[in-house]
Amino acid sequence: MTIIEVDGLVKRYGDHTVVNGVSFAVEQGEIFGILGPNGAGKTTTVECVEGLRARDGGTIRVCGIDPRDDSGELRHLLGAQLQAGELPDKLKVGEAMELYSSFYRRPADWRELIATLRLTDKLDTQFRRLSGGQKQRLSIALALVGAPRVAVLDELTTGLDPQARRDAWDLIEGVRDRGVTILLVTHFMEEAERLCDRLAVIDSGRVVALDTPAGLVSRVEHGQRIRFRPSAPLDPAVLSALPEVTAVERAGGQLVVSGRGTCCSP
Amino acid sequence: MSALLRLTTTETKLFFREPMIVFFTLAFSPILLVILGAIPAMREPAEEFGGARMISVYVPIIVAMTLSMFALNSLPQLLALYREKGVLRRMRTTPVKPGVLLGAQLLMSTVLSAVATLALLAIGRLAFGVALPRHLPGYVVGYLLGTLAMFAIGLLVASLAPTGKSAVAMGTVVFFPTVFFAGLWVPRDKMPDILRTISDFTPLGAGVQSWQDATAGQWPQLLHLAVMLGWTLVAGGLAARYFRWE
Numbered sequence: 369m370t371i372i373e374v375d376g377l378v379k380r381y382g383d384h385t386v387v388n389g390v391s392f393a394v395e396q397g398e399i400f401g402i403l404g405p406n407g408a409g410k411t412t413t414v415e416c417v418e419g420l421r422a423r424d425g426g427t428i429r430v431c432g433i434d435p436r437d438d439s440g441e442l443r444h445l446l447g448a449q450l451q452a453g454e455l456p457d458k459l460k461v462g463e464a465m466e467l468y469s470s471f472y473r474r475p476a477d478w479r480e481l482i483a484t485l486r487l488t489d490k491l492d493t494q495f496r497r498l499s500g501g502q503k504q505r506l507s508i509a510l511a512l513v514g515a516p517r518v519a520v521l522d523e524l525t526t527g528l529d530p531q532a533r534r535d536a537w538d539l540i541e542g543v544r545d546r547g548v549t550i551l552l553v554t555h556f557m558e559e560a561e562r563l564c565d566r567l568a569v570i571d572s573g574r575v576v577a578l579d580t581p582a583g584l585v586s587r588v589e590h591g592q593r594i595r596f597r598p599s600a601p602l603d604p605a606v607l608s609a610l611p612e613v614t615a616v617e618r619a620g621g622q623l624v625v626s627g628r629g630t631c632c633s634p
Numbered sequence: 635m636s637a638l639l640r641l642t643t644t645e646t647k648l649f650f651r652e653p654m655i656v657f658f659t660l661a662f663s664p665i666l667l668v669i670l671g672a673i674p675a676m677r678e679p680a681e682e683f684g685g686a687r688m689i690s691v692y693v694p695i696i697v698a699m700t701l702s703m704f705a706l707n708s709l710p711q712l713l714a715l716y717r718e719k720g721v722l723r724r725m726r727t728t729p730v731k732p733g734v735l736l737g738a739q740l741l742m743s744t745v746l747s748a749v750a751t752l753a754l755l756a757i758g759r760l761a762f763g764v765a766l767p768r769h770l771p772g773y774v775v776g777y778l779l780g781t782l783a784m785f786a787i788g789l790l791v792a793s794l795a796p797t798g799k800s801a802v803a804m805g806t807v808v809f810f811p812t813v814f815f816a817g818l819w820v821p822r823d824k825m826p827d828i829l830r831t832i833s834d835f836t837p838l839g840a841g842v843q844s845w846q847d848a849t850a851g852q853w854p855q856l857l858h859l860a861v862m863l864g865w866t867l868v869a870g871g872l873a874a875r876y877f878r879w880e
Contacts, residue, residue: 420726440729448727454719458651463644470640471730514728 371396371431371518371549372417378425379412386412388573389426396517399540399550401560401567401581409573410553411451414520417551418448431517444473447516449507451523451553455495461506462491465513472514481509485539501532508536512543519543522553537562561585585628593626595619637730641738649742655708660750663700664757667693671762683823690765691821693758694845697751698780698816698838704747705784706805706812709739710791715798723880732879740785747781768851772844776854779862780841786870787812787837793877815839834858837865 372394379387387409394400402410415421417428419435419442428435433442455464465482469475482488485505490498498506504524511519521540525533540563544550554560560567561581569577569584577584604616604623613627650656670676676688683691713736716722725732758764767773791808795801814820815829816838822830833839840861844854 418727420723440731443727443729446727450720450724450727454721454724456648456716456719456721458648459644463647467640467644468728471637471728473729510724511727 369396370394372400372551373429374413374417374426375428376426377413377416377423377428379409379416379421380424386573387416387423390568390570390573390575391426392568392575392578394518394549394551396549397544397547398565399544399552399563401564402551402553402570403555403557403560403567404570405555408570410555410570411522413570414522414551414553418446418520419443420448444514445517447511447514447519447548449511449519449521449524451526454503455506457496458494460492460494461487461498464495464506465509468510469513474515476513476515478509478513481512484542485509501528501535504528504532504536505539508539508543512548516548518549518551520551520553523555524552525554525556525559533559592628593624595622595624597622638734638737638741641730641735642741645735645738645742646746649708649746655711659700659703659708660746662703663696663750664753666699667696667754667757668761670696671758677762683821687764688821689758689762690849691817691823691846693754693764694842694849695813695817695821697754697777697845698842699813699818700750700754701747701780701784701841702809702812702816702838704743704750705781705788706791706809707802709743709785709788710795710801710805711798712739713789713792714795714801717792717878717880718797720880726879736789743785744781748777751777765849767845767849769848769853772848772853776841776844776848776859776862779859779866780838780844783837783841783862783865783869784812786866786868786873789873789877790869793873812836812838816842835861837862 370393374393375391377387377390378385390409390413392400402413404410412421416423417430417435422436430442431445433445435442459467461482465478469478479488482491485508487502487505487509490502495503495506508521508524511521524540525536528536537559540550540552552560552563564581566578566580567584568575577587579587602623604618607613607623607625608616610627613625615624615626617624617626670692671689676692679685679687716735722732722735725735755764755766759766787808788805791804792801795804815833815836817825817833820829822833822839822843825833830839834843834857840858844858844862847854847858
């Protein structure tokens with residue numbers, strides 16, 4: 369069953385077209401990724417899905433509801449984790465959860481949610497005293513407190529250290545296992561490969577590819593190539609030992625590394 | 635419990651976690667009244683006030699100052715900060731509209747400023763024998779209109795200020811002329827005619843006069859009630875026009 373349908377979405381800011389005919393459909397229970405460089409129009413796209421921005425063209429349906437309808441019905445079904453959305457500095461974690469759960473008709477058990485997110489010992493901590501990772505986990509908890517059918521997570525792991533990022537990934541899979549459909553915005557291919565069932569690659573406001581992560585990687589027939597000058601002597605064998613690397617050549621003082629998959633991605 | 639009440643409770647808890655704001659909105663005015671009342675000359679009947687005592691003249695002026703602190707300092711600062719930090723935006727993704735948060739802020743400010751006003755009236759009566767309002771309905775109507783006018787202006791400041799810091803600056807710029815025309819430095823009775831006429835048309839000049847009239851036992855003048863209503867409609871309308879959630 370299709371749960372999110374975006375067809376021919378257009379969004380302009382003045383003369384500048386930020387999203388230019390984006391279409392995709394998300395099936396129930398999927399983790400669907402939106403991948404692309406900064407400024408590609410990813411966040412604008414999901415903000416139109418969330419109903420935070422008015423679109424200039426195309427249609428969107430989430431659980432059959434047009435996000436433009438101001439009935440508030442969508443807000444009971446869709447939980448959003450925003451890239452830049454905060455809480456008052458001195459609001460405590462427990463107070464925030466209690467408050468936000470009171471906004472919904474059938475909220476999830478927020479204490480259980482907080483336990484899953486390992487924030488139980490922070491219930492009496494003010495928002496400003498939380499670390500970056502803890503703030504991220506709280507924002508996930510707030511996105512899920514209404515027991516939504518769809519969760520939109522925007523650049524959830526940006527700015528997290530590698531361990532916190534892996535924890536967040538486990539968590540997202542846990543959320544999907546509860547039956548929540550997830551729309552995930554990211555600019556890390558590694559993250560998309562690990563989590564997403566399918567993903568849309570957006571560049572300059574258009575969908576340039578839509579496939580499973582494996583499908584996308586196999587499409588890159590000739591692989592990727594980077595050329596760089598090592599700042600210290602480097603044994604090429606170190607690089608050619610990596611499974612994704614197909615060739616390492618020397619060109620003067622420079623090294624040229626060719627490979628598949630994510631070998632050349634940051 | 636409805637979202638409005640729960641939000642109001644939460645906002646009130648947050649308010650009391652800001653010691654500076656609590657001091658200037660709730661504690662400063664009663665302290666000022668006590669200091670003024672401690673000056674013997676303030677308690678003597680004065681010829682220039684028609685035999686009234688200076689301290690009685692100052693009670694409504696300090697009430698006006700309290701209202702200004704809430705409306706021009708605390709309210710715009712909190713709202714602009716919430717917008718700057720994305721708190722309002724965060725709320726837009728929930729079934730509760732951010733307008734309810736605005737309502738919660740207004741409700742809290744109204745209740746707290748009314749409590750502060752009652753405290754001022756009580757201190758005036760108990761410590762310095764200042765008469766309570768004799769015309770209670772007139773006082774309540776005048777007080778509510780003054781509150782509405784000032785909060786509308788505060789919301790307008792919050793609408794126009796891009797950040798929490800600029801909201802503080804703009805609020806302060808509006809604060810001084812407002813309390814000047816309310817008579818904080820020169821009470822209305824001692825103002826030159828031209829200043830008093832201007833004061834009649836400012837929200838708290840009209841407010842102070844209407845509270846004085848009600849305290850003396852009469853209905854406030856229609857002019858002053860109309861002036862406060864006018865400020866409410868104009869500032870409130872502009873605030874609704876320019877307010878942004880993000």
